[in-house]
Amino acid sequence: MKEWAAWFRRRPDREHEITLNRAVISLAILIFTLFFMPRGETAFAARLIAVLYLVSATLLLAHLLWRPGISTVRRIVAMAVDLVLLSFGLAIGQGSVAILYPFYYWIILGNGFRYGEAYLYSATVAGTLGFLAVILSSPYWQSQPLLSGGLLGGIVILPLYAATLIRSLSRAKEAAEQANRAKSAFLTSVSHELRTPLNAIMGSTDLLVDTTLRRDQRDMVDTIRVASSALLSQINDLLDLSSIESGRLRLTPVTFDPLELLAGVRDVGAVQARAKDIAFHLFATARTPSLLTADERRMREVLINLVGNAIKFTETGSVTLSVDYVEGKGGPSLLFEVEDTGIGMTDEEQQVIFKRFTQANATILNRFGGTGLGLAIVRELVELQRGEIEVSSRLGTGSLFRVRIPVRKATEAEAPVGSLLSETKVILLDPSDVYGGVVPPVIQRDSGIAVLAGTVEQAVTQIVLPAPDEIRHRVVLLVEMEDGWPEQADPAQFVSHLKTAAPTGIFGLSRRSNGLPAAAVRHIVPCIVGEERFGEDLMHAMRLVRRATEAASGSHSTIVRREKGLRILLADDNRVNQKVISRILEAGGHHVKVVGDGEAALDAMEAGGVDFVLMDLNMPGMDGVESTKLFRMMSLGRPHLPIVGLTADATKAASDRAVGAGMDACLTKPVNGPALLDKIDLLFAEHGDGAALEENRRPVADLKLVSETEVPSARAGEGDQHVDTAMLKNLETLGGPAFVAAVISDFLTDGSALLLELREVVAAGDVAGYAEKAHALQSGAGNIGVLRVAESCRNWRPQSSQELVKTGPGVVERIEQEFETARSILLRQHARRPLLISDRDQGA
Template identity: 30%
Template sequence: MNVPPIRVLLLEDDPADAKLVGQMLRRVKTTPFEVTVVGRLAQAVERLSEGPQSFDVVLADLGVPDSSGIGTLNALTRVAPRLPVVVLTGNDDDAVALEALKRGAQDYLVKGLGDAFILSRVVRYAIERKMGEEVLREARDSAEQAARAKSVFLAMMGHEIRTPLNGVLGMARLLLETDLDPRQKSFAETLVSSGELLLGLVNDILDFSRLDAEGMTLAVEPFDVLDTVEEVRLVLASRAAEKDLALSCRFGAGVRRVVSGDRLRLRQILFNLVGNAIKFTDRGGVEIGVEPLAVEQGQILRFSVKDSGIGIAPEIGAQLFTEFWQGDSGAARRFDGAGLGLAICKRLTDLMGGVIGYDSLPDRGSTFRVDLPLPPAESPLAEQSGGSERPCRVLLVDDNEVNREVAAGLLQRRGHHVVCACDGHEGVEAAARGGFDLVLLDMRMPGMDGIDTARAIRALPGEAAKVPLYLLTANPVKEDEARWREAGILGCLAKPFRFDHIGHLLSGSDAAPRASAQDTDLVEVAGLLSDMGDLGRDRMVGLVELFRTSSAADLAALADHAQAGRLAEAGQLAHRMASAASSLHLSPLAAKCRAVEDAARSEDPETMARAEELADLWARSLAAVGRVFDL
């Protein structure tokens, strides 16, 4: 049986050394070698550029007439990154050897210190290791691609499932406000409770899947701890009141209110813990506590959730933070849930560098503790005296006219000065002039997207580069997060966003008229009418008409692109429509636009059918807005 030879490219300028290496390799009878000798780096690069597949390995002296040292190795690995390189040199320097291995060399041999057998074995092992690296690299790339696909799928499913489910719950709650006989009322109440359970399960599973599959990175920004805790209490107060439970907060002395960390992750932990405490407590109450722990540097805050509920038996405590596990069988039958809440809390706490634990006795209640490092910080957007708002200069960069009008109107009504830019280039030019307290960047703009714009702003000289940057997007995708964080963006807001999400930039909203029940399935009426209270009815009507005109043109062009198979262009138009629809709180329409965008990105053959569904929903959504404003 003929064994194919190992093809060696030998970079060696000394003819005697080159001849000796060739003789040593040919002396090994078990493995045939085919050696090609070049004396200059340029010649080696030329041969590898013509066809790196012509060789199996490179043996290289780092000191040749046209190159020396690690630069020689860098040039070889750059031109043929998938080919193993073994350094064969007269320089017996451990520091150089270590550096060579760090830069990609498979091995480092010193001339004269080995025989033919050792040399041939090193070459063969180098080839095998490189092949192993390639297999691992391909497996890693495949796993990353699968994780990205899962991330996009989860983002889409979040919209596709939760949007109609919220509509079902909203209509069921409205049904409960009508005149129903006892039997009908029981049916409606069951519909609401079952829908809320399903929504909670969907949220938990999606959150856990994101943590498990792709990981989460933290948004580190200033926020008010006590406001965050109070927000959790207010949201869950009605659930506690339904069981006649007291829900209170206790703040210890010495807590620095404005800290640096991830507010949303902290809020998610507290929602899970307080929600569990309410669920497992029938009498008494639940208390949320915050107190500082004594540390030499920074600040560690202890968040505690204390209840007077059923408690936890010692024998089941070891499994408490295990996913899909919920107490004993009796508890699992009595209390609904997927058993993911505490598992999510544990993973989020670990991600934030904290510790979670609990104290409990059966029938004596439980206290869960979360210790998190949250160093004090200064809010860049609000004065510290009472949290009062100050006028800010805001640069708003968005290519969509509807989005600019809505955002600028709301900011201006609250006393802020807004400068609008229609694209990334205008945004960079405006930022270069300086004087801004905040920059809001649309994610996807033609020519120069939000991330590229952020990089250009961060590259500006002087103070202009230090302005806080936030990203706006109608379709946030997890795979983009590493890119925008690397570009110096502090956070990402999904449209439609409330401006109180950005520190204390904005606060409160004016009273708004009520809308008819028939519109709530197509329009997020509360948000739309709240914005109308800020902008005024005439301006909101003008924005609706502007959206009607611009989106009609986009919709027609989208259908043409989809029918012709130009899916990239169709996806861009769908994204633009989603952005504007979100700003007007047309949530189902925005979700359908995102579905069309995702289908176009994945080259789904059903994109055309989805575009036709989008046209029908667009007409019904605008009709619903017309009913809200009596148009």
């Protein structure tokens, strides 16, 4: 029933109200005509009309369920059915059914208030004609002209008066909708303005994480990350609320792995729990499938919100996230439970926590902060998925949130789990020897090792002190739990021992593994393996541990430098964004060119030398959308250049605008460093073109920025881009100024000779010779920190003599230009003693 109520609430109008009322009333009328209407000549006809009305009401309800959208035709048909059958009934039933006259007002006013004045006037005209026909055709109503005339006048006058009320209501509704639109626009604008500085904070924090920090500095950086993530979460709450209110939030079902979903939520929750020194437990039943279909993103938002809320209100103890797969009358669903040992709530507080901008009580805001939106959005998201949520809590003890979300079994078959037991040692803690004859054969069949233990001490010894041939085996501990936790194994002692033993996984073992066990059991084991499906259940349990481990290991991702960097054009008018994003890209091994508006971006893309473009959507003058449109038109027939939009506007409209202009994707600020680099890798692999790479890497004079809005840090000195001064300082530390001067002299002399030789092998079309000379020059330049020369030598390798003869002269000319630039920088910065750069045999 709750699911249907939520479904009706999501409809765009209130037609379902009058449709449901019609079904109930038609049934009541039929009952009246069958059992309470006096027998007579007209009884049969009245009952026939009542049956016809019930059938019509049922068909209209069925059509509404089939086509739940707005239907003008259905409204008109329903109004006609109501008025025509009511008029026929009054005409045939005479005075015995006069009690049904007020239904004229129900029909006329109901249509008017729900659909507007046009429907009110239409229903008034139809109702007046219908009742007039009743008067003219019925002796009963003709015999009472004053009553008939008064009732006929009432059908005209009352709706006309109601029309003034409807106009006032419509104006008030329009004003409210306009205010709501203004609020939504305000929320979108504010979120955009907040995301821009937040982008700088989070991006800079990602960069700081990859530097060498003292412990207290790392603690401060972690604090910034947590605070900025919390702020981003609150901004997203506002956007979600705006989307829900405007009806723009839509479900996107995908095939997903529930265990991966849980592992990701666990990873987020575990970080927050560690910060408060509380335990975080995860439990999944073994019958939970590997593949299901639902809106994973919305489900993840619900769980992260509930888990974050539980941790927020828990000072000591633990938070437990559990999941079970349930087959019910309404189809399969996932049952989630989030239980905490926090402050709890009274019965009165439980009634208000799902209201927007509402806290359980007045002290919550001061003690814990928050917007009062989280649980309201959770309920909206759950109901959007046709699910249900309930809460039970005791003040001072804790709370339990239970969420049930419908899912579908995935159409594609689950990938084989495969055996994880071939290098696994399974220790069975079974004091009563219940499963001694069941577990070992299954383990040994899959080339695993099974060991029986009667006490906790024996089990811990097997974990901590493996045999020499078992050192490389993963260790799994199974605990017999047929009647709950074994009496011979004290839980406190058990957990204490395991802190030092640290097996790969600890699972319960019972004859049946269905359903969620007691909370105390879930605090110790993440899954219970059943005897009936022992092998399959154990595989799923180990997969749960593996998913959680993989998620945890990837949670603190750092920026990894790519071996083959791309030439990326960054178009953004905000100097802070320029600095942060370009530093992230450079840290990832990419080469960055920065411009500050769409026109400069268009010129840079057209000039070439670009492999990938990051384009801000909103820039002064020509924005990123217009620039992309023009470039796509100008580059028709040419290799595809990947362009990705950047915007602080997290709405779907902004993303659609970017993609519609020809961008390959749209990313939302603030950007996460590792995630941005991974996204670039993914999008370049998907949208990049090998031919485009060669085309866009054609020789250019240099990588000078084409706008005066370049990153300030990139302009620290002209040598920074051509010569690595830090490397030269290291060389000076190693051997002193004379040593550096000698090295520079050797490089410049050798480099001049190699450039001449490069000219010769290019003219001769000698591909192997070019590779040898270019590699030698690259090696020398790299060792001394002459970056541009080394980069140019590395970036191009001819595949044929024809390509070398055709393109080689331009490449060599560019290398010579960069070499001469480096020469002038080196001579100017190290002119304390003369450097001989002509003939090596003359000495230095």
